[in-house]
Amino acid sequence: MNNIPVLQPSYDEQTLQELLDVMRSGWVGQGPKCFEFEEKFAEYVGSKYCIMTNSGTSALDLCLKVYDIKGGELITTPMTFVSDAIVGEWNEMEVVFGDIEEDSLCLNPETIFNGVYNQPIDVKAIIVVDSHGRLANIKRIKEICIEKKVKPLIIEDAAHACYTKGAGEFADITIWSFQAVKSLPIFDGGAITTNDEAIYKKLRTLTWLGVEKSTWDRVGKKYTWDYDIRQGQGIKAYMTDVQAVIGLGQLRRLPLTLARRRTIQRRYNEAFKDHAWFEEPAYSETVQYYTPQFEDRDGLSDYLAEKGITTSVHFKPLSEMTYWKKAKKNPLPVTDRVWKNLLSLPVHDNLSDLDIQYIINQVLNFYDTANRR
Template identity: 30%
Template sequence: MIPIAKPIIGEDEINAVVEVMRSGVIAEGQKVKDFESNFADYVGTSYAVAVNSGTAALHAALLAHGIGNGDEVITPPFTFAATSNSVLFTGAKPVFADIKEDTFNIDPERIIEKITPGTKAIIPVHLYGQSADMKSIMEIAQDNDLIIIEDACQAHGATFEGKKSGSFGTGTFSFYPTKNMTTGEGGIITTNDKTVAEKAKMIRSHGSRQRYYHEMLGYNLRMTDIAAAIGLVQLKKVDEFNDSRIRNAQYLSKSLNNIKGISLPYVDRRCKHVFHQYTVRIRNGITRDEIISLLNKRGIGTGIYYPLPIHKQPFYKDLGYSDSLPVSEKASEEVISLPVHPSITRTDLDTISQTLRELLS
């Protein structure tokens, strides 16, 4: 089977973990501090705060900006549920703005339509490894005095006009095993705001700046030195991983070009798309389920990201959401992601393209 995703863990990562285990300093220690410093340098921000998941990064970032009861946060519905769930964790209300059909990212024009006196922040999602239109989104935020919290959980190393995702506003990243780099499990917040960084550090550690002295309500969201040790090694490799993903995506697009009924990934010329996922749309009459079943029978892994927009999820319908967001709804019915991760070979890519060409011809 050609898997849809595969973490790349080598001897360097294994040795780094063994070193931590032998040191006896396993909880949040120097490795976490080093990882924070190195990741901030990589993204181009003054501060980074490591936590134990991408969801924790979103939650803590929102709280560090003071978002809570009565606030509204605009975000796309075509993303993983953690994006909007994190807004709910704070007591604020997610407000969904539809996406652009080509990039699958939030549509700036739809953001403007959703702004009310209660709007406090925007969470653009850099879906599949391609940045949202941060030029337009930053202008909207500045004109309306809104906070920007970037969901860059799929966009390590992605750029918009040469500037890295996670450096426009407050950035949030995930290091889940399927991401472009991993710490096993983990997340991080990036920011140029010292106050936000200090609050995020307190939030991740029971509201404490000093042990056993609690200044605010906090949680246990700490990253371990084991995770940080893996992250320090992976951070040195992420650009190489991304370059491999980009080459694989370009090869696949060239191989799949001119097949009727399939729309290939669109790359905004202003962006460096790091292809966390290579996502196509199936539009030629054959059902997506049939395509997936046939691909799986041929040993090709696939993914659907995402089969149901958040505003259509049962939990959100129970909360009273009944929006009509047609671009997101249509995308959820058509998208299929194909393997382009660094572990796959040119032979694997040929197998994927030849099989798809055969099935769709």
């Protein structure tokens, strides 16, 4: 039986060799490879500054901390991983969900202040997710905030959009993720990009508990033990050279790996487009997840599992989670309806053409069998 994972990272031989070189160098913490990755990644996504972190979650937390946000309200989408909500609670904020757009699955700007909870008195931040690599409408969100006479920090979670042209262009600050199933996979890691030099400099110390001079900086040509700490906001969130050297290799390969994902997206769309049981997902440049709406989603998932094909649901909304029901203060009709039909099929550059055809054949077989009953 085939055993096809829904997502799977890959690494080329050059990257593996460079990883060994770093591990043999005697320096595996934050150092020259991390700073090289920051410089090259900032250039790649068109940002002035980049700070690498140990995860996308840490990056989100640091975005609130660097702007001294504590308390007030955080608005985000329920169609995301828990990180986008939990960082609000870590910073004593009340979390509120807006609804999504059916085609993009991104936060719908027109719903962020709707329903019972429609008085944006103390909105301090909005975390906007580029769902599945499709860019959220941040320009419209800003327009609505002006209409409502509020000025929250707009954080763009571009974890799915590495790299989609325009990601990071309109938000106040942007985070990225390099977790193992992302389009630029390390094993974990994240980044923050900004065009604000003062914010960049503050972030540099916040990633290491307020320490103002990294160990690598203190080694230099002549080691000095001395450093200072002038504030207590920071967390231990810096990236290591072990992560960074993998990130550099994946950045070099990114155009090819994304092209492969888009090929898989196209093949799935062409195979299923004329069938009533399939609703084609909106186009994604990164194809972080290939997630159409399927009739009898759960039946299809069970059937494919029997055939050795792993699928997933990206995402079971946070508003369906026991703990986070408290953040559902607005009606979420689109989220409540759409997520029950979404199913992610395998999409990654380890899939062979034979694997893709096998998946297509098994999806078609499931619905052919159902129609014959």
